[in-house]
Amino acid sequence: MKRLIYTTFVWAALLLGGCVTGNGTDKQYDTIGKSIWEAVRLDLNRIHDILELVVKAEYILTLESEEQREEFIFNQFSGSEVSIDDRHIIIKSPTTYDTYYTTTILTNGATIREAGEWQVVRTGGWGYTLTLRSTNKGIEAIFSDIRHRESRGNASLLLDYDYSGLGSAICLMYSGQLVMIDDDASKDKPLTLTATITAPITYYNTEGMTDGSMEIECYDELYDNRDVVGVDILSEPYRVALSYDIWEDEYNYDRI
């Protein structure tokens, strides 16, 4: 009888444990790390585009002859209409939807480096307002009202750049903070990405980001999730090292 009880007991235990019919899913640390980084990377790329345009616009002002300006505009603003007067540069550029967006640069008459104070506003499609000011710490670049699809935000950067005209790469070096609010999932409880640059980012328009570090905090009010992702941009070979919680990885990303 004892044997009967034992075997029945083992049999019942096996039954109650059930058969494993699927192994479940893996923990997706990489999804969290990469998704947050990719979202910030796209926002930074828009900032790079804006700053590249400003650097080129400033370079136009340093060219003395009309021929040089026309040649530069022909090469660098192909397809766009550029009009320049004493204090304004207006660039009208086509979009892929047969419409135009307009970038208006209001200067104080000086280049940015030489005690300049510029305001750059883009309207049509996505937009932003950028104020550039030369200070004794460097050039302040204050982005306000960045709007792109369901994202809005602002950035406060300390900027330096290097550009010597046609044939040379534009190099941007900056540090500071970018805050983007994404209300795609919920208008009342948005997701906020705060990227704090902990080591200055170096960006070349020919290569993308080549150096720098940042810490990205992502707070999602809708689900009450708070995540912090560490980002190190590394060169030779170009790659990015991400870290999140117990997960870390290096991978090659689409830098430009």
Added chain:
Amino acid sequence: MKPLRHILFLLLPMLSIYSLNAQQYNTVQNTYVYTVDEVAKQADIDTEISTEAIRNSIRWRHNIRIGYALPSLLSGLLLIDFGDEDATTGQHPYDPTLSDQLNDAHYYKGKQRMLSNLTAEYNYTFKPWLSFGAKLSYAGIWQSTRHISNDKVVSYDGRHIIGVIANVRFDWLRRRYIQLYSSIGLGVISIINPDNTTVLPLPDATYLGLSAGNKLYGYLEFGGGISGSLRVGLGYRF
């Protein structure tokens, strides 16, 4: 490991039956050695209950059984598509926002487990070869969702199938310790999903069943329908 476990499911009830019969054999052996009178008495009883009598009399009116079965084609189909709708957590399979995508990534699915048909049955014998009864059947599949930071279970998703079957059983070979039989039944199942419940009428059949033992016995059946395909279990009749 899965086939091994299935073999175990089959072997263990058989071991139980073997164990029971071995106990009875041992009892007879001991009796033979130590109490000759009782052996003689037992032999008289054996002669008294002839094979013919067993065939034509109702030895047990009531029959209660519990068992386990591998899924039939039907019950397998009802369980197998569970969890296929999404590889992650099933909340946002199409065009997720960043918020949804990140939230989904905070959770992961634990192992998916399936318990194929557990059955409980009662039969009442009207004639030596005919009995009517009712069977309850349960099968389920379930999976936990856990948080990646602490592995704590945040929810269990599952599908549970409960069936109630009325059946008719034909005992077509009746020996003292061995019976062969077939049965046919009709019932309803309730498929309980996390967000809905469906009720369906479905058939059930035992193509070939073998029971071995006395009052307490084990059984092995091959059938189809609601209560599974290859079935094993224990029963008690009185």
